[in-house]
Amino acid sequence: MSTFVDDFPAEAKVVRSSMYNAFVALAIGALMGILQTLYRTDVFHFISAEQYYTVLTAHGVFMVISFTIWFLVGVFAWAVISSLDRGVEDLRFTWAWFGFMTVGTLLAAIAIFGGFMSDPPEVLGSELSADVLFTFYAPLEAHPFFYIGLVLFVVGTWLAGADWFRSYLAWRSENPGERIPLPTFMVLTTMIMWYIATLGVATSILVFLLPWSLGLVDTVNPTLTRTLFWFFGHPVVYFWLMPAYLLWYTLLPKLAGGRLFSDPLARVVFVLFLLLSTPVGIHHQYLDPGIAEGFKFIAMTNTMFLLLPSLLTAFTVVASIEHGARQRGGEGRLGWLKALPWKDPVFTGMIFAGLMFAAGGFSGMVNAGMNINYLVHNTLWVPGHFHLTVGTAVALTFMAASYWFIPQLTGKQLVGRSIALVQVVLWFVGMVFMTNAMHRTGMLGVPRRTAEPWYDGFEYAGNVAEHNFQIALGGTILTLSILLFFVVILLTLLRGSKGGVEGSSIPEPLSGPDHSPAVIDNLKLWAGIAIVLVIMAYTLPLASIVERGGLFGPDGMRSFPSGNPGFLEYTSLFVQMVIQNATEVIFR
Amino acid sequence: MQIHNYEKMWLVAALVLIVAIIATITYGTVGLGIAMVDDTEDTVDPGALEEEDGFDDPGVTQVGENEYDVHVIAYQFGYDPGDEVNGEIQIPEDSEVNFYVTSRDVIHSFSLVGTNVNTMVVPGEVAAITAEFDEPERYGIICNEYCGPQHHDMEGIVAVVPEEDFHLFTLEDVEAPDEVELGDDATFDVTVSSDHYDERTTTATFEAENETTGEEVEVEEELTFDGHDTAETTFTVDTDDFGTGDFDWTVTVEDEIESGSVAVLEELEEDE
Numbered sequence A: 001m002s003t004f005v006d007d008f009p010a011e012a013k014v015v016r017s018s019m020y021n022a023f024v025a026l027a028i029g030a031l032m033g034i035l036q037t038l039y040r041t042d043v044f045h046f047i048s049a050e051q052y053y054t055v056l057t058a059h060g061v062f063m064v065i066s067f068t069i070w071f072l073v074g075v076f077a078w079a080v081i082s083s084l085d086r087g088v089e090d091l092r093f094t095w096a097w098f099g100f101m102t103v104g105t106l107l108a109a110i111a112i113f114g115g116f117m118s119d120p121p122e123v124l125g126s127e128l129s130a131d132v133l134f135t136f137y138a139p140l141e142a143h144p145f146f147y148i149g150l151v152l153f154v155v156g157t158w159l160a161g162a163d164w165f166r167s168y169l170a171w172r173s174e175n176p177g178e179r180i181p182l183p184t185f186m187v188l189t190t191m192i193m194w195y196i197a198t199l200g201v202a203t204s205i206l207v208f209l210l211p212w213s214l215g216l217v218d219t220v221n222p223t224l225t226r227t228l229f230w231f232f233g234h235p236v237v238y239f240w241l242m243p244a245y246l247l248w249y250t251l252l253p254k255l256a257g258g259r260l261f262s263d264p265l266a267r268v269v270f271v272l273f274l275l276l277s278t279p280v281g282i283h284h285q286y287l288d289p290g291i292a293e294g295f296k297f298i299a300m301t302n303t304m305f306l307l308l309p310s311l312l313t314a315f316t317v318v319a320s321i322e323h324g325a326r327q328r329g330g331e332g333r334l335g336w337l338k339a340l341p342w343k344d345p346v347f348t349g350m351i352f353a354g355l356m357f358a359a360g361g362f363s364g365m366v367n368a369g370m371n372i373n374y375l376v377h378n379t380l381w382v383p384g385h386f387h388l389t390v391g392t393a394v395a396l397t398f399m400a401a402s403y404w405f406i407p408q409l410t411g412k413q414l415v416g417r418s419i420a421l422v423q424v425v426l427w428f429v430g431m432v433f434m435t436n437a438m439h440r441t442g443m444l445g446v447p448r449r450t451a452e453p454w455y456d457g458f459e460y461a462g463n464v465a466e467h468n469f470q471i472a473l474g475g476t477i478l479t480l481s482i483l484l485f486f487v488v489i490l491l492t493l494l495r496g497s498k499g500g501v502e503g504s505s506i507p508e509p510l511s512g513p514d515h516s517p518a519v520i521d522n523l524k525l526w527a528g529i530a531i532v533l534v535i536m537a538y539t540l541p542l543a544s545i546v547e548r549g550g551l552f553g554p555d556g557m558r559s560f561p562s563g564n565p566g567f568l569e570y571t572s573l574f575v576q577m578v579i580q581n582a583t584e585v586i587f588r
Numbered sequence B: 001m002q003i004h005n006y007e008k009m010w011l012v013a014a015l016v017l018i019v020a021i022i023a024t025i026t027y028g029t030v031g032l033g034i035a036m037v038d039d040t041e042d043t044v045d046p047g048a049l050e051e052e053d054g055f056d057d058p059g060v061t062q063v064g065e066n067e068y069d070v071h072v073i074a075y076q077f078g079y080d081p082g083d084e085v086n087g088e089i090q091i092p093e094d095s096e097v098n099f100y101v102t103s104r105d106v107i108h109s110f111s112l113v114g115t116n117v118n119t120m121v122v123p124g125e126v127a128a129i130t131a132e133f134d135e136p137e138r139y140g141i142i143c144n145e146y147c148g149p150q151h152h153d154m155e156g157i158v159a160v161v162p163e164e165d166f167h168l169f170t171l172e173d174v175e176a177p178d179e180v181e182l183g184d185d186a187t188f189d190v191t192v193s194s195d196h197y198d199e200r201t202t203t204a205t206f207e208a209e210n211e212t213t214g215e216e217v218e219v220e221e222e223l224t225f226d227g228h229d230t231a232e233t234t235f236t237v238d239t240d241d242f243g244t245g246d247f248d249w250t251v252t253v254e255d256e257i258e259s260g261s262v263a264v265l266e267e268l269e270e271d272e
């Protein structure tokens, strides 16, 4: 059995490079993470209160845009290439999307890190900074580089998706009538979801925020850009999660010593995610004025049904693992647990990630409970929730999977297996401390996204200091865990001996694809239904938001910080006139 | 499609769970009447809030026997009223309060710590949220949405005060002279407003004292308001009684005080 790099050396290089980029983002994100943790728990202030928000922007963007999505493109490229068993159609195209994503990341990084300067320079007519957090709610305004960077990054992912569809179509013409291999099926359904979802953020940036930050239009409608953000912002959480699910469905059963329980159910799950991920974004806006309660209610019910594919996943994954354990000789009601390969950091890391996800699912149900949301919205409860989900279910799965991928992608054996095992356990422990205390302080009303959540006028009704200690302790353990992760990765890259790496093939599921009707593989059908659902969920809310606040917002809306008019202002005067006249003609 | 029996049971259980959660939330909304912040309020122009009803004069207004409207403007980085600069929001115990909150700049929140009064505040929109307050207590208002570099300094207070300490009379203005000629009357025009919804009376007290002569006066005037209303009254000091030199005065309405001093001169200098 051969490794991925033996079979596809050129492609392995792209996958490897994507993952290295993810690791760089993870390192930066983790550094920011510990800085802000120590600051807001009042343990140590390495930064100023104003810089806190630059740090937080960097933490958010590098963790959940760069780290997760760079790793995702690596996993997806591997999944498509290995499951179709064919190289990419055109390697230059593959490197092109890689290039787009890289340039996009760099531009956004330059804008964000500009914020660390005490007096950021003027570039293109506005101050080089982007202290807007990863949600960039207008009328807080970032430097144009930030928005351009995000657009290039997203375009890169679109092209990556095109690359995989191209591979699929080429495979299809040579294999008419065959079922789509499961990993490819997962990638394609996820990418369709992604294309639909990113339309929201692309519209928000290209039509409103970028022209506004360049001074081409004067105002924006904050509810509109916010709604378009969350149109993308909820499905993006499933975008982070799907590569983890893909690994839980494919790699995990194999590591447990068995095979996936049910291929058909796995397909159903991914179809459900495609259909339900997008028409729910308004659940992030339960407490927004200007949006009717009815729309919020619809988003709430859709969200609850979105629990279904995750609950089904829990079943299939556990069943597959149990099957694996019994193949390895495990016996008894729970005794089979002992037969599992707990010493394997890849396996153990993923299992811990899955356990944490179950906990995250419960706090997620609370968030999603429309009227309960009043109690937790924007409190530290929410970061508590998503460090369980994206911060552990996704991030820990990715780190654990890296111990499997790096050997596959370099041909080198993993060095420091026991350090790796300690690393994944530390992550679990650190997160238990940090997220538990975050949830609890959140219940006391301690706000998220706040450098100094202590106030002159009142005291919280609880022992915040003790919880803060746990948050700081958890954060420190997590930082240690990240350091160990890099030790293992670097040792492997520098010292790993070539050869002897187990092959990357994934065993056939117990219940194969022929047990599901062929219609499940009809991607066009699912894409069509998904689009119809999105149109149904968003047409009326968007129309009402535009009717209330205007397409470009009320006249009295200003920008913050309102950058000095630069030379671009003059060059853009003409364009501005044209746009204004055009909007006048169209919308009056 | 082949579905294992255990899978089927799990599927059914999952669906039951989902439907049960939705039913609970629906009960909370319909049965308990926990309404969501929504689109029932008209939009406002964030650049011209001084022209918007309620936000032209933000603060507390009584609208029913135990019911109060509170208009609040959130801004970078405070609340008007609520914060230290603009003064805390006071409401009486056992009252129902409708908060109307908007922003004149970026997105903020208006969140009473430890309660479920928590809403986003979006420029151009008005967040309306109703809460009931029983016991006297001080609630912290905080902004839990990042709104700029001093976001963490954004705080205020909603003080629920005992019925007897509560009033909505405002001493709007006292028009007083700086100096008067001996023998002339010094007049003090006092304007008081009431934000109570019904007919109310309060007392305006005028005190003046010449510290050198020890001469002093104290006058009380009953003011009557018919709902949201202003009342005016004039206090007069006969300077012959006080003699020359400075005298200090104060006007008191409930716990609101305004004060100053007047110079009584032999002869007024003609400037201009």
Ligand code: HEM
Pocket (backbone or CB within 6 Å): A029, A030, A031, A033, A034, A036, A037, A040, A056, A057, A059, A060, A063, A064, A067, A068, A133, A134, A135, A383, A387, A390, A391, A392, A395, A447, A448, A449, A450, A451, A474, A475, A476, A478, A479, A482
């Ligand atoms: C070293 C490990 C980590 C530490 C110590 C850490 C710590 C924190 C803390 C304390 C906050 C709350 C800050 C605030 O709201 O004021 C936060 C926010 C956040 N974290 Fe982490 N975190 C870590 C890892 C991660 C990972 C792995 C991810 C995702 C892959 C992640 C994603 C986020 C996001 C999206 C936010 C919210 C940013 C925002 O509100 O704009 N974090 N983190």
Ligand SMILES: [Cu+2]
Pocket (backbone or CB within 6 Å): A233, A234, A237, A281, A283, A284
């Ligand atoms: Cu969501």
Ligand SMILES: [Cu+2]
Pocket (backbone or CB within 6 Å): B108, B109, B143, B144, B145, B146, B147, B148, B151, B152, B154
């Ligand atoms: Cu704020």
